[in-house]
Amino acid sequence: MKKVIIIGGGLGGLSAAVTLAHAGFQVRLFEKNQHLGGKLMPVKLGSFSFDFGPNTITMPEVFKGIIEQTGERSEDYFEFLPLRGHTRNHFPDGTQLDFSSDPEEMANEIKKLSSKDAANYPAFLKEAERLYGMSERYFFPATFQSWKDYLSPSLGLALLRARPTETLHHFFSRYFSDRRIVQALDRYATYIGSSPFKAPATFSMIAHLELGQGVYYTKGGNVRIADAFAALAQKYGALLQTEAEVEKILVQNGKAAGVELAGGQMFEADLVILNGDLLSAYPKLVEEKHRPSFTDAKISRFEPSISAFVITAGLNTHLAGLKHHNIFFSGNYRQEFDDLFDTQSYSQEPTVYISNSSYTDSTISPEGSNLFILVNAPALSADGELQIDPEAYKERIYDFLETYGIDIRSHLAEERIFTPLFLKETFSAYRGALYGPSSHRKADAFLRPANASSDIGNLYFIGGSTHPGGGSPIVTMGGQNLAKRIIKKYTS
Incomplete structure (x- = not known):
């Protein structure tokens, strides 16, 4: 059976590893970090445990499906807890939604x-x-491997019916007149690293995921999903190697004929799958002469999505005003x-998101609250510089939260700051952006880079970019x- 090398152990790489290994392919995965799961990274500060990556889980059937395609039971690997009342939105006038x-x-x-x-909600x-x-x-369900895959008449009609010319903010404003309701819904644009005033209304489907299908939390921490995928891939013969850049x-x-590691060791392969930020990983790993369709100049024209300024704060108490x-x-x-x-600058009055998963699962932080505090941040400047002093900006965030009655400083037991520089260095994120390109331009929203190189045979791409x-x-x-798609191609 074909030898496949996967570069990067994020959720996309792990799901591909499980699927290919179960089908009999010889799979070897290389991950430069100590952990598997990509941005779904465990953070431990004293007795406090945090999920660095996605704190909100939707579409649980997708994660279950990776396990169940092998004939195994997903409940043997992780348990999803539904959060019916899942998010509390606080507004400056003191109201909540x-x-x-x-x-x-x-x-x-x-x-x-x-x-x-309320009458317009249905x-x-x-x-x-x-x-x-x-x-x-x-x-x-589709994988796009060349521009020809985008020429389907049914796909074209679907694009036209997906409200591509209307912005998210305009779409929400057609149904709701109260600015607070619109503001709460506008935040869904940040799930794709974009602005609600520029991103297409198509992405209002995110509202269906959270408000229609539901929000979940993985008991023991969302990192259990990555742990499960890794265990199952190894069970079916995949070789997963961490600290291997x-x-x-x-x-x-x-x-594509294989890879060379940082230490000089080489591994041959019939197929190579790059699971990473395409805008940074592809030019780093492949000389420009081999990728005339994806030059450095073309990469520089992409607008990066937003990044994140994160504080993981362990508190020695549970604050009454915080839900999950x-x-x-x-x-x-x-x-x-x-x-x-x-202006690619940090907001002087940022909106603040706090995940408090100990509200639902006290076992992961038995001595108090594990607060994952996130503020939207601009991508790094073109020269890679961080635009703020992290300590000073942290204090500004704490000051802002105190206006809402949330006192972090008085109860702080553990603390760590993560900036866009961390995202760039740890996850090779293009300019520290969370989602690769933003979804402001229609081409970037609907026609993201394809899943196969148009210049190099047997080289495939997966990941958020x-x-x-x-x-x-x-x-x-x-x-x-x-x-x-690879299984179908090589086993038919």
Whole structure:
């Protein structure tokens, strides 16, 4: 059977490893970090445990499917806990809006702010579900390997029906007049690293995932998903090697022939799958002369998505005002995105997200709250410089939270700061961006880089910067889709 090398042990690489190994392929995966799972990284500070990567889990069937395709039971590997009332949105005027996956509960929450908007909620949910259904049918299952794959008439019609010319903010504003409700929904643009004032309304399907299908948490920490994939891949014969950085993809006669590690060791392969940020990993691993269709100049024209400024804070108590997911909104949301994208600067009054998973699972932080505090940040400047003093910006965030009655400093037991520089250095993220290209340009939103090199044979791409896009279930799905296409090609 064919030898496959996978570069990068994120969820996409791991899902591909499970799928290919189970089908009998000889799989070897190299990951430069000590952990597997990519940005789904465990962080331990004293007795406090944190998920660095996705704190909100949707589409649990995708993760279960990676396990169950082998005939095994997903419940033997992880357990998803549903969070019906999952996110509390706090606004500067002192009001709150709790997001729920129960339609009646959600409508009642909206009614507290606007009776008119509550009446529009069922129609909004229906349209968000329609947009999700189109993605599920036409975009998610596909792997695009050349421009010809985009020429399907059905795909073209789907693109036209997916509200590509309307912005997310405009779409939400058609259903809801209360600015607080619109602001809470606008935040879904950050799930794809973009601005709600520029990203297409197509991505309102994210609202269907959280408000229609539901939000989940993995008991013991979301990192259990990566642990499960790794264990299953190894069970079926895949070799997973951490602290093994690939330095070069070997190209012979126009085809990928293997890899060279940082220490000089070489490994041959029939196929190579690059699971990483395409904008940074591809030019690093392949000389420009071998990729005329993806030159350095072309890469520089991509607008990076937003990055993140993160504080993991262990508190010696449980703050009464915090649920599992919490948003503390700034007074001027549009200005915040103008700062992030137009001037590439840190907002002076940022919206703050806090994940407090100990609210649901006390076993992971038995001595208090494990707060994962995230603020949207601009990508690094073109010269790679960080635009702020991390300690000073941390204090600004704590000051902002105190205006909402959230006192971090008085109860702080453990603390660590992560900046876009960490994302760049640890995950080879292009300019420290979370999702590769932003989704502002239509080409970047709908026609992300394909899953195969157009210049080098037997070289494939998966991850958030390629089709079908970012987000933990989507990259997981992308890895499985590509693996299935390879299996079909080489075993038919």
